[in-house]
Amino acid sequence: MSFLSGWAARGRGLFADNKGPWGSPPSGEGGPNDPTPGPWGKNAPKRPRGDGLGGGVSSLEEFLERNRRRFGGSGGGGGGGTGLVPDRSIYFWAFLGLITLWLLFTTFHRIAPEERGVVTLFGRYHATLEPGIGMTLPAPISSVQKVNVAEIRGIDVGSATEETLVLTGDQNLVDIAYRVLWSIRDPEQFLFELRTPEDTIRQVAESSMRQVVSQMSLNDVLGIRRGEIEALVRDEIQQTLERYDSGVIIRNVSIRQADPPAAVNEAFKDVTAAQQDAESEINKSNAYALQLRQLAQGEATAFDKVYEQYKLAPDVTRKRMYYETMERILRNVEKTIVETPGVTPYLPLNQIERSRAQQQRSQQGQQGTGQ
Amino acid sequence: MIDYIRANPGRSGIVGIVLLAILMSSVSIVRETQQGVVTRLGKPVRIVNSFETGEKFGERGAGLNAKIPFIENIVWIDKRVRDLDMDAQQVLSTDQRRLEVDAFARYRVVDPLRMFIAARSEDRVEQALRPILGSQLRNELGKRPFASLLSPEREGAMENIRDGLNRIAEQYGVEIVDVRIKKADLPTGAPLDSLFARMRSAREQEARSIRAEGAKRAQIIRAEADAEAAQIYAASFGRDPQFYDFYRAMQSYQTTFLGDGRGQPAPTTIIMSPDNEYLREFNGNR
Numbered sequence: 001m002s003f004l005s006g007w008a009a010r011g012r013g014l015f016a017d018n019k020g021p022w023g024s025p026p027s028g029e030g031g032p033n034d035p036t037p038g039p040w041g042k043n044a045p046k047r048p049r050g051d052g053l054g055g056g057v058s059s060l061e062e063f064l065e066r067n068r069r070r071f072g073g074s075g076g077g078g079g080g081g082t083g084l085v086p087d088r089s090i091y092f093w094a095f096l097g098l099i100t101l102w103l104l105f106t107t108f109h110r111i112a113p114e115e116r117g118v119v120t121l122f123g124r125y126h127a128t129l130e131p132g133i134g135m136t137l138p139a140p141i142s143s144v145q146k147v148n149v150a151e152i153r154g155i156d157v158g159s160a161t162e163e164t165l166v167l168t169g170d171q172n173l174v175d176i177a178y179r180v181l182w183s184i185r186d187p188e189q190f191l192f193e194l195r196t197p198e199d200t201i202r203q204v205a206e207s208s209m210r211q212v213v214s215q216m217s218l219n220d221v222l223g224i225r226r227g228e229i230e231a232l233v234r235d236e237i238q239q240t241l242e243r244y245d246s247g248v249i250i251r252n253v254s255i256r257q258a259d260p261p262a263a264v265n266e267a268f269k270d271v272t273a274a275q276q277d278a279e280s281e282i283n284k285s286n287a288y289a290l291q292l293r294q295l296a297q298g299e300a301t302a303f304d305k306v307y308e309q310y311k312l313a314p315d316v317t318r319k320r321m322y323y324e325t326m327e328r329i330l331r332n333v334e335k336t337i338v339e340t341p342g343v344t345p346y347l348p349l350n351q352i353e354r355s356r357a358q359q360q361r362s363q364q365g366q367q368g369t370g371q
Numbered sequence: 372m373i374d375y376i377r378a379n380p381g382r383s384g385i386v387g388i389v390l391l392a393i394l395m396s397s398v399s400i401v402r403e404t405q406q407g408v409v410t411r412l413g414k415p416v417r418i419v420n421s422f423e424t425g426e427k428f429g430e431r432g433a434g435l436n437a438k439i440p441f442i443e444n445i446v447w448i449d450k451r452v453r454d455l456d457m458d459a460q461q462v463l464s465t466d467q468r469r470l471e472v473d474a475f476a477r478y479r480v481v482d483p484l485r486m487f488i489a490a491r492s493e494d495r496v497e498q499a500l501r502p503i504l505g506s507q508l509r510n511e512l513g514k515r516p517f518a519s520l521l522s523p524e525r526e527g528a529m530e531n532i533r534d535g536l537n538r539i540a541e542q543y544g545v546e547i548v549d550v551r552i553k554k555a556d557l558p559t560g561a562p563l564d565s566l567f568a569r570m571r572s573a574r575e576q577e578a579r580s581i582r583a584e585g586a587k588r589a590q591i592i593r594a595e596a597d598a599e600a601a602q603i604y605a606a607s608f609g610r611d612p613q614f615y616d617f618y619r620a621m622q623s624y625q626t627t628f629l630g631d632g633r634g635q636p637a638p639t640t641i642i643m644s645p646d647n648e649y650l651r652e653f654n655g656n657r
Binding site for chain 2: 094115120121122123124125165167168169171172173188191192193194195196199200203204207211213215240243244245246258261263264266267268270271273274275277278279281282284285286288289290292294295296297299300301303304306307309310313320321322323325326328330331332334335336337351
């Protein structure tokens with residue numbers, strides 16, 4: 001701050017210096033500079049004191065007081081003339097203050113940790129300020145442009161609401177939306193090399209995405225090779241921007257959405273449905289196969305068991321099985337035995353029907369015993 | 372001197388302003404992003420801060436530059452890479468299909484003097500180059516079948532367009548850094564609709580083939596199961612076909628007349644002849 005007080009001291013010195021010449025010969029010079037003698041007359045007794053002190057020490061108080069009085073007293077006195085001579089000092093002080101402030105603001109630059117300050121000296125690149133407080137020459141000579149090199153900026157291409165259709169290598173269309181993340185690697189290049197950096201990145205991104213997608217098939221874009229596409233596009237954008245010396249680094253390209261166009265979406269959904277259908281068809285026949293196999297094994301095993309026993313006593317077993325089966329069957333059905341040969345049996349069909357009805361009524365019970 | 376100023380502040384102020392104006396107009400600030408053509412009474416005499424490949428910032432002509440006040444003027448020309456954007460162009464491929472191509476070029480003024488003489492401003496250079504970019508694009512891409520239009524980068528078409536454009540751009544002191552295709556779309560209407568129709572039918576075909584494939588595999592699974600079951604049965608029943616016949620007949624009668632417990636069989640009425648094997652003993656005639 002020694003610098004500041006130095007300025008202040010110099011200002012005071014200047015003021016003191018000024019005061020003498022303007023103070024002493026007011027009436028002598030007269031004429032255009034002093035059309036209103038009234039105020040000056042009032043001031044006259046004061047003056048010697050200021051001169052007597054000589055130094056600039058009291059000049060501030062005096063100055064303030066003089067102004068107070070001037071503004072108070074000379075209201076009717078008249079116009080510009082009054083202002084000219086004595087107000088030189090207030091303008092001077094204001095001017096000095098402004099200069100100081102301006103110097104302060106334009107020579108010291110606070111560079112945040114994520115920033116770099118690019119200094120130009122009369123337009124020519126001079127240096128780049130690292131984070132911290134940097135000093136440069138004051139404003140019209142030097143100027144500083146702060147560039148945030150840590151911030152990751154995003155550019156979105158395409159959106160969920162609007163279709164961005166891109167032709168694929170197999171002449172299909174895909175609706176694609178993606179985001180490019182970039183940041184500034186080289187602040188000087190970024191400031192001086194490209195006229196419209198952001199537009200450039202966007203255009204190059206669109207172009208690179210189109211280029212990469214146009215070498216892939218639709219299924220690649222929709223499916224598994226998405227990650228590969230992102231990497232290829234990022235490299236392509238970076239390479240192109242290098243050619244422009246853009247000072248930009250592409251951090252990432254991420255595909256947010258890659259869908260078939262809305263006009264054909266139904267057909268694409270049907271493919272998914274077909275896959276489900278096929279899957280369920282296969283599942284059903286697998287179940288059938290399992291069931292059939294179990295049944296066959298069960299029946300075969302049952303036969304084997306019976307056959308083992310049958311082999312021990314074939315005749316008896318065979319008869320027993322025959323009678324048991326007949327018993328079970330005939331016990332539960334209507335039977336008519338026509339005994340005498342030559343007698344034509346009368347078939348009471350209506351009675352059969354009736355008995356059938358009866359049977360149906362008591363079916364549950366009969367079934368139970370029948371089994 | 373100081374006394375004179377004090378004596379004549381008005382006059383000295385005017386003199387000061389004039390002096391300042393002379394000073395200001397004899398010095399100009401050249402920015403890193405600019406190059407300037409200095410003209411003396413309208414005639415270009417020299418160039419300040421002209422572009423050179425591989426230059427470093429702060430080492431060349433930018434900064435303060437002296438000139439003769441009022442007589443010399445500086446015309447500023449952008450030194451940066453600029454954008455030359457054009458409207459979408461319809462390109463007709465060799466197989467008579469249309470494609471709407473949206474391209475852009477990046478350029479830089481490398482010879483400001485020539486550019487100043489030929490066009491005077493960047494806008495006019497762009498106006499002159501835009502139609503040429505369009506026609507270069509149509510010519511170059513029009514030599515190709517539709518399929519290779521989709522990725523013209525692979526065949527060096529973009530380099531050809533850039534070189535062709537550069538030949539004309541040279542006359543303007545401009546260098547084309549790069550030409551790229553931003554978009555390549557089918558024109559809306561019939562071409563787009565037919566593409567959608569093709570995409571749709573391709574998907575339908577795919578869906579159908581997936582379903583058929585599923586049905587095929589399902590059938591194979593069933594058939595394999597049938598075969599396996601037949602094998603199991605044959606292995607077991609084949610040991611005594613006669614007994615199997617009897618055994619199965621018994622099961623079959625029971626299922627037919629009584630049901631197998633799963634569904635209700637129709638009520639059965641059996642009319643038997645006394646000659647029936649079952650009634651052999653019933654007759655008592657042995």
